[in-house]
Amino acid sequence: MAVLNERKQKILHAVVTDYIQTAEPVGSRTISRHYQIALSAATIRNEMADLEELGFLLQPHTSAGRIPSQRGYRFYVDSLMDTVQLGKQEENYLRRVFTQLKKMREINQIVQQTAKALSVITRYTSMVLAPQLKRSAFGQMRLIPMNEEQALVVLITDTGYIKNKVIDMPRALSQEELDRIVSFLNTELSGLTISSLTPSRLRKLRRDLYKQVDILDSLFAMLEECSGQQENKVFLGGTSNILDQPEFKDMEKVKHLLTLFEEGEKLSVVLEGAGEGISISIGTENVINEMSDCSLITASYSLHGRPIGRIGVLGPTRMEYARVVAIVEEIVKHLNNLLCSL
Amino acid sequence: MAVLNERKQKILHAVVTDYIQTAEPVGSRTISRHYQIALSAATIRNEMADLEELGFLLQPHTSAGRIPSQRGYRFYVDSLMDTVQLGKQEENYLRRVFTQLKKMREINQIVQQTAKALSVITRYTSMVLAPQLKRSAFGQMRLIPMNEEQALVVLITDTGYIKNKVIDMPRALSQEELDRIVSFLNTELSGLTISSLTPSRLRKLRRDLYKQVDILDSLFAMLEECSGQQENKVFLGGTSNILDQPEFKDMEKVKHLLTLFEEGEKLSVVLEGAGEGISISIGTENVINEMSDCSLITASYSLHGRPIGRIGVLGPTRMEYARVVAIVEEIVKHLNNLLCSL
DNA sequence: GATTAGCACTCACCTGAAGAGAGTGCTAAC
DNA sequence: GTTAGCACTCTCTTCAGGTGAGTGCTAATC
Known part of the structure; x- marks a missing residue:
């Protein structure tokens, strides 16, 4: 070239x-x-x-x-591309938003609100890949009996992410039995990353716990589900902003995009695809057809230094790259800080 | 007249x-x-x-x-308006969807998927008010220590709805202390509806538990938050369907609606407003300005006979009322059945 | 008295022509 | 290598004329 x-x-x-x-x-x-x-x-x-x-x-x-x-x-x-400084207004706005967010506890909510702020400040559509369970490490697990047949499993990762799941119990188990199972699993699994909970590893554990096998099936099914990619939730913000772009005065294009926005699975693939730092994909560089008129700027955010999700901005290929890059970088900095302090 | x-x-x-x-x-x-x-x-x-x-x-x-x-x-x-029978296709589709949904456990997910099905089958936009915590009754509560300063509260309602919240602990409490507090609260609160957990009632409880007061502040703050209306989550389905309606070929109108769709708070007000049975509001009968070109057909869904949320369809005033009413009624029937069996 | 046929009229919409304006590519001069 | 000049291209807007669907009114009919 x-x-x-x-x-x-x-x-x-x-x-x-x-x-x-x-x-x-x-x-x-x-x-x-x-x-x-x-x-x-x-x-x-x-x-x-x-x-x-x-x-x-x-x-x-x-x-x-x-x-x-x-x-x-x-x-x-x-x-x-020149590097751009954030304006005073933008900086103030971000500071204000994140002071508000400090009061929140739930990481999903924080991330979602961050997406909203990102869309407001950029005037484009923002997308966030919610914290991914599988990138975290196993913290602890609890079993709460709900009635004769069901129990609630609460899984807490080292990153403070919480997942609930109701499971069926093949037979009523006493609290002591449950406690024994759970404490066994807690010591065995502690510190392992969720994605490393492969079926084979789980099989090995199952052998060790052979006596309480009935409930294990349900428990392991849950763990397997967690290590699979089920959990790729995507939040959007400012979806209506695309309508302000003259390139989307054509209804067909808008329709395609809106439809895409409803397909969380597809979106999460796009977001997951990129590397770790800031990433810009332009037009057809995006794998998804519907996005061939768009550019996407994304960056990872981290919890305790470990990247757990991605946040990004979707706009027309005619997007203000320099400004958006600056904003995304700044917002990720804020977000990482905030998450650390949780 | x-x-x-x-x-x-x-x-x-x-x-x-x-x-x-x-x-x-x-x-x-x-x-x-x-x-x-x-x-x-x-x-x-x-x-x-x-x-x-x-x-x-x-x-x-x-x-x-x-x-x-x-x-x-x-x-x-x-x-x-004539009453309409569902077509064979539609009936089959619904049956299929709900057989799928039976495998799901989480009520929010079920409700969300129902919304999606509703939008697919009606070809309009669907909205669901997620199960409202405050309409349920207190079931049980658990405290799971996460580290020295924080604990996870898990609240399970009688309807099987689960809410998590991380709270700060003013000082490290032993597991026994925690257990004592929790079991006290569990017996005291069991069976009460969440919305009846008024501040004054909580104050009274606090007196009884005066000795362990530090952590109670956090716990009560959580309960208060639950009894407030925070929790009005609204799910949407088929938002892009409005673009198929000729009355929304005007970008401005679409923009207004899309913006509205992002304001969950406003939507929940609309959905909460109606009575218990099926309700149809046409054009400016809707309180929200942005919906003055739209009609909204909603109905309550119930868990164990108690209405806990609403599901509805948003379309142009030129909506196929008869067909949509039939579909909404049928889907609510399915949904109620499914929720009962949880 | 209710209903209908007939007719002039209105208004949105389509079509094609004319004109304006922005910008190009090429050529020749600097 | 750079620039001025100019003919040319193509889009976009505007406007006039024609078309067609549908109306309101009037007078005839049942």
């Missing part, structure tokens, strides 16, 4: 930033006027024709200005 | 049903043709002019057909 000379980079930068602001194809005149490029429109036209040939720009039709191609955005994000 | 003669009723009925199907203003010719009314178009025109004067019909513009007014829909719903 030929590297672009400085002038082409400047022009590409100008096209991208202008188009991000206006959502209108950018003409050569606009660039020579509004950006500090001491060149005439004609020269810029030539350069733009080159950029188009190289695949960084697109022309919606012959007599229109240029818009960035997906490749154009990619180059902008990788090499051209 | 003048009662309409039979002929006017027939015509109104024809206009409403036709408009519900086509979303187009209904002309006099259409009615004399397609409906069994042995009258010429001209006569029907006269009657329609009367119906308009009486406020049951509206004319979008001079040379268009008529559409039902809000009052027209109201009359239709109250007096004209």
Whole structure:
């Protein structure tokens, strides 16, 4: 891939930033006027024709200005994008939100409210992958009998995440029997990550506890379920914000996206896919078809230094990358801090 | 209010049903043709002019057909609407869904999935008010120490609903102390409805337990929170379905609705407002401004005979009332059955 | 007196033509 | 290598005319 000379980079930068602001194809005149490029429109036209040939720009039709191609955005994000400082207002808003959130205890709620704040401040749609059980370590487990046939299992991870599940008891067990089972499991499993609770490992445990086998089936079924990926909850915020984007004035597109928003499973796949740091996927780089007009900026958040979920912003490919990256980074910092203090 | 003669009723009925199907203003010719009314178009025109004067019909513009007014829909719903049988397909679908749901244990999940099914089958947006803690009775409570400073409270209602909350412990308490507190509360509170746990009642209890007072503050704070209306969670299904309705081709309207969908608090108010049986509110009969173009059909669902939440369908005022009513009734029947068997 | 046929009229909607405006690509001059 | 000039392209808006569905009114009919 030929590297672009400085002038082409400047022009590409100008096209991208202008188009991000206006959502209108950018003409050569606009660039020579509004950006500090001491060149005439004609020269810029030539350069733009080159950029188009190289695949960084697109022309919606012959007599229109240029818009960035997906490749154009990619180059902008990788090499051209300036880092942006948060505004005073935004900083204050975040500070206020997180002081409020400090009062909350439930991690899911905190994360959900964070998503909301993220959508408010970015004016895009936000998505959060809720804390994933399987990334945590086993903490302790309790059994609470509810009646003759059922008991409530409470599983607490080392990260303070709590999961309930009602299970059937094949026969009534005395409190002592239950206590024995539970304390055995607690010592055996303590500190293991949930995802390491593979069926084979559970089978081994079962042999050791052979005498109380009936209830174990139910208990193990629950543990297995936890180590599976069932638990990938996704919260959304600001879904109506997409309607403000001119690229979504087309009902069909909106419909596709809204439908996607209802499919938590699909969304969680997208969010899980990325690595650990901040990640930007543009247009068709997203695996999901419905998102081929969108870009997604995500980052992991952590509890006690261990990444347990992801938070991100979904917008049109024409998204204000620089601003959103700054905001996401800042919000993750806040969120990590807050979660640590729980 | 003048009662309409039979002929006017027939015509109104024809206009409403036709408009519900086509979303187009209904002309006099259409009615004399397609409906069994042995009258010429001209006569029907006269009657329609009367119906308009009486406020049951509206004319979008001079040379268009008529559409039902809000009052027209109201009359239709109250007096004209036929009862509809569910189709074989729909019945089968519901049966299948609920056989699936039987495997689930968590009531919130069941209710949420029911909402989804409701939206699929009606092709409108569905809303469910999740089971309300405050309508249930206290069952039992457990305290699980997590570390030196924190403990997990698990509250189980008689309806099998489970609520977790992490609380701070002012000082480390031994397991025995905790057990004593909890077993005291369990016997004292057993069988009371959550909403009856008023601050004054809690104060009285506190006096009796004066010795262990530190932790009680946290515990009582939790109980108070439960008896408050915090817990009004609303689930939505099929939000993208509104986009299929021609009356929502206008982006502004969609935007308003989507924004409303994000405000759970507002929605819960709407759902809570209605009585116990099936309830239909049309257009501006809904308290919420954003819903003045919509109609909402809701019904309560119950656990052990006690209504604990509401389920409903939101559509345009041009909604297929008869069909939706039939579906909602059927689904509530299924749901009640299922919840009973938990 | 109720019903109907006939007719002029209204209004939304579609279509096609004309004109404006933005921006391009190419050529020739600097 | 850069720029000015110019013809050309293409979209978008506007407007006029035509079409069709449906009405309200009047006069004839049952």
